[in-house]
Amino acid sequence: MTEAASRPTLEAVAARAGVSRATVSRVVNGGDGVREPVAERVRQAVAELGYVPNQAARSLVTRRHDAVAVVIAEPETRVFADPFFALQLRGISKELTAHDNQLVLLLTEGRDDHARVARYLAGGHVDGALVFSLHLDDPLPGLIHDAGVPTVFGGRPGWGDDGRTADATPSSGHDPGVVYVDCDNRGGARAAVRHLVDLGRTRVAHLTGALDQTSAVDRLDGYRDVMAEVPGASDPRLVVESDFTPGGGERAMRELLGRCPDVDAVFAANDLTALGALRVLRASGRRVPEDVAVIGFDDMLPVAMETDPPLTTVRQDIEEMGRLMARLLLRGLAGGRDRTAAAEQPPAAGGVILPTTLIRRASA
Amino acid sequence: MTEAASRPTLEAVAARAGVSRATVSRVVNGGDGVREPVAERVRQAVAELGYVPNQAARSLVTRRHDAVAVVIAEPETRVFADPFFALQLRGISKELTAHDNQLVLLLTEGRDDHARVARYLAGGHVDGALVFSLHLDDPLPGLIHDAGVPTVFGGRPGWGDDGRTADATPSSGHDPGVVYVDCDNRGGARAAVRHLVDLGRTRVAHLTGALDQTSAVDRLDGYRDVMAEVPGASDPRLVVESDFTPGGGERAMRELLGRCPDVDAVFAANDLTALGALRVLRASGRRVPEDVAVIGFDDMLPVAMETDPPLTTVRQDIEEMGRLMARLLLRGLAGGRDRTAAAEQPPAAGGVILPTTLIRRASA
Structure with a gap:
């Protein structure tokens, strides 16, 4: 094992340069108040011994770690x-x-x-x-x-x-x-659900994200905003709790089909949830989008491009x-x-x- | 922005406990030599002020960060x-x-x-x-x-x-x-190549890993060990350099098919390289394993189980x-x-x- 024991110490540098520990410390930490010939002697001793300043000590002075x-x-x-x-x-x-x-x-x-x-x-x-x-x-x-x-x-x-x-x-x-x-979670969710309503869908469901995260709560609120505007659209059975994962999306979609077999649109809280929902819809023999339209959230690439069919979704710039x-x-x-x-x-x-x-x- | 300015200092603890900074430091760092009633007073002041010891300072004493x-x-x-x-x-x-x-x-x-x-x-x-x-x-x-x-x-x-x-x-x-x-890179490679030879394959190729890594060099050596034992098997054109990635595997497989269209077995340096090779073999109309047998390295799950066909490979326990x-x-x-x-x-x-x-x- 490479051992720290052989690391040259501040003391060794001080001895080699013939100065005090405090002087070495001042030079190493870029402080002023050391005459140039002395500072040069310290720098030379540092170079000769291969001394690496202990940053734990140095950071006590500079308070910066980068x-x-x-x-x-x-x-x-x-x-x-x-x-x-x-x-x-x-x-x-x-x-x-x-x-x-x-x-x-x-x-x-x-x-x-x-x-x-x-x-x-x-x-x-x-x-x-x-x-x-x-x-x-x-x-x-x-x-x-x-x-x-x-x-x-x-x-x-x-x-x-x-x-x-x-x-x-x-x-x-x-x-x-x-x-x-x-990102504008609530506004993005509103745009997605409005698009589904504009397509003429009347049984628009939502598979939520993990509701102990604000992003999931905000997307659910956006869904509810639009549903409240459409007479007769709201139905609490159309909201199924999930957790932002493909497996969670599968489970929620199965539960939704059991509760509301007449569902004709799904807004999934993210693309991974939509991915799981698409799998279950395909297995149930439903066509997307003809029988059930599906929208995700994130526009996570390549996931959203490679689903079958490619996913309509709400883009947020995650890297940015x-x-x-x-x-x-x-x-x-x-x-x-x-x-x-x-x-x-x-x-x-x-x-x-x-x-x-x-x-x-x-x-x- | 949550600012560091409000953090209680060692000085504040010392003042509250009515002791010196050095005494607080000794108690905080678990050192001995402080009478118990005094130590107790310091611990109480630490708790009351919510003091968090600066580990940069503490580590200078304990030299341990966990x-x-x-x-x-x-x-x-x-x-x-x-x-x-x-x-x-x-x-x-x-x-x-x-x-x-x-x-x-x-x-x-x-x-x-x-x-x-x-x-x-x-x-x-x-x-x-x-x-x-x-x-x-x-x-x-x-x-x-x-x-x-x-x-x-x-x-x-x-x-x-x-x-x-x-x-x-x-x-x-x-x-x-x-x-x-x-892991035993060389021994694993030998076992893979021997298996291909034992299947009766006579044109056994190797798509290498990144040869600036010892694992790739050792796997290539294992391939050469076995090829040297089989009269007439060695042919430098059967070795194509690659880089442990699926894209690299695709490129190397295409080059190999151009050089040696009669290849009937491929030992790929890892499963991702094999994944790329399988794609190119399929696109070229070759059946696996009937026309070309393929072996990977790693047994990376789920990759190795989900290739088409499922991949024969050399398992190493990566997590272990x-x-x-x-x-x-x-x-x-x-x-x-x-x-x-x-x-x-x-x-x-x-x-x-x-x-x-x-x-x-x-x-x-």
């Missing part, structure tokens, strides 16, 4: 199975790399590990955090707040600045002033969402050091909402 | 596209979580970012590193060595303790004493490989603190080689 944590509040198996996260990470990675910041992805087996994640965040290993896929009863936001790490959330957190009362509140005292990036989260965090961190850049600052709190677009393919 | 970095020497796009990495991470995540260690995945856009990764590793943010998918000319091993971080490698590194001279050596002075976990890497690293770290556990130590240097098994399905 590293940003990404926390996805899902088990690692889900992170690698759902292409949504890969796309979001792609945007984040590009933006952080362009600013020479290290992307530090903190993986977990599940919610039991969130306290450990918060400890790592509190431990002075990163400058800030990007957190997404929060669930309403997750203690993570409270723990992150207590850790005092600047954070940008992906998706509107479940406690709000929009007047809505969430089903649950974080575990500890929260400032409502959080920064988040989201990741990039924007990273940009807002980095600007906030820079602002903390350079107050002259105030015009470039993100808002101290609030959401940046990206637009959505209905993409028409063959399924509706 | 965090392990994972570095995959591939761009993040590749990490999320190739299920091999998801499986290895699954094993690592389970093992680290079982020991309450945080998995810190360091993602990059490419090799240009490896110096930054090494800086993070050197920065005192993790106790050790698990590094895999190394390429021979990558400076990362040298940088990691200089960083002085205990490391276990996944896959035999390209400089060796097996008498082989690698095509390239790391950038800086290396102890050859590295610990790694690998990840778990074992994590276990060896954690034991090494524990050994560094507890010399009495010497019997439980991993070897100071060398490889742990896991066995492989030929899995027969329909393709050969």
